Amino acid sequence: MIVITGATGALNGATADHLLETGSASDLVVVARDPAAAQRFADRGVEVRRGDYADPGSLAAAFAGADQLLLVSTSDPAADAVALHGAAVAAAVDAGVGRILYTSHQGAAADTPFGPGRDHAATERLLAESGVPWTALRNGFYAHSLAWLTGPWQQTGEIVVPADGPVSWTSRADAAEAAAAILRSEGAYDGPITLTAPSAPTFEEVAAVASEVGGRPIGFRVVDADEWLAAQVAAGRPEFVARFTLGMYRAAAGGFFAGTDPLLGQLLGRAPRSVRDELASPEAH
Numbered sequence: 001m002i003v004i005t006g007a008t009g010a011l012n013g014a015t016a017d018h019l020l021e022t023g024s025a026s027d028l029v030v031v032a033r034d035p036a037a038a039q040r041f042a043d044r045g046v047e048v049r050r051g052d053y054a055d056p057g058s059l060a061a062a063f064a065g066a067d068q069l070l071l072v073s074t075s076d077p078a079a080d081a082v083a084l085h086g087a088a089v090a091a092a093v094d095a096g097v098g099r100i101l102y103t104s105h106q107g108a109a110a111d112t113p114f115g116p117g118r119d120h121a122a123t124e125r126l127l128a129e130s131g132v133p134w135t136a137l138r139n140g141f142y143a144h145s146l147a148w149l150t151g152p153w154q155q156t157g158e159i160v161v162p163a164d165g166p167v168s169w170t171s172r173a174d175a176a177e178a179a180a181a182i183l184r185s186e187g188a189y190d191g192p193i194t195l196t197a198p199s200a201p202t203f204e205e206v207a208a209v210a211s212e213v214g215g216r217p218i219g220f221r222v223v224d225a226d227e228w229l230a231a232q233v234a235a236g237r238p239e240f241v242a243r244f245t246l247g248m249y250r251a252a253a254g255g256f257f258a259g260t261d262p263l264l265g266q267l268l269g270r271a272p273r274s275v276r277d278e279l280a281s282p283e284a285h
Helices: 010-022 037-042 054-061 080-095 115-129 143-149 172-184 203-214 225-234 237-254 263-268 277-278
Strands: 002-005 029-034 048-052 070-071 099-105 134-139 158-161 191-195 221-223
Touching: 002 010, 002 054, 010 029, 010 172, 010 225, 029 037, 029 172, 037 080, 048 054, 054 080, 070 080, 070 172, 080 099, 080 115, 099 115, 099 172, 099 203, 115 134, 115 191, 115 237, 143 277, 158 203, 158 225, 172 191, 172 263, 203 221, 225 237
Parallel strands: 002 029, 002 070, 029 048, 070 099, 099 134, 134 191, 158 221
Antiparallel strands: none
């Protein structure tokens, strides 16, 4: 049996959908903080259980019987992510889960300037120490994030960033489909694995692609970090959020998102979506 947390979200929800395309609903359980939010799975015959990382007492029963457990990482930048993930890992151990899979990130490292990357690295250490077989899905930086990380270039004609570096922008939909393939493999992938698009363009190179997609020149500038932060706050973004985002650009400049791996395309059996695909999509305009 496969148990999936976070199935009410876009990533693990799509993974559950892919599993249902080829498998039986009776072999799948989804765990949600609010089971009513997972009604679409219940309507398809999937068992829905309540489980909340912030309520550790709810997790052992939620994970019971899992041959494989897919843990989604928390998306709350203000949360103590490592504590929440640790509670989930401990509950998985108590429940006798056969394998834990975790939605990590390509930039997982203790020394990355990007906070979630440090949290992912710490969570992977917890998994390695758990004594349970585990797989960390180190997904590339999700390409839909370009919509806000590149700023309003469609209106301004310019991409302005506080630092530049290569990023293997990866489709979240592709990552979800690959996770389903990995779950179907029943343990063929062990430890950390990297799932990225085949290239890692810099923001300057993204601006060049945006020029081609938009049919007009799109400029590019790197500005001082303090200037960029001040502009973000002036535009209404909370300073905490702006500083959190600054860490991503600095991690890119440090090469934390530069690596690429062919595994994603192999799992999909096709070429992963590219930055050009993302910028050309209706959602990008």
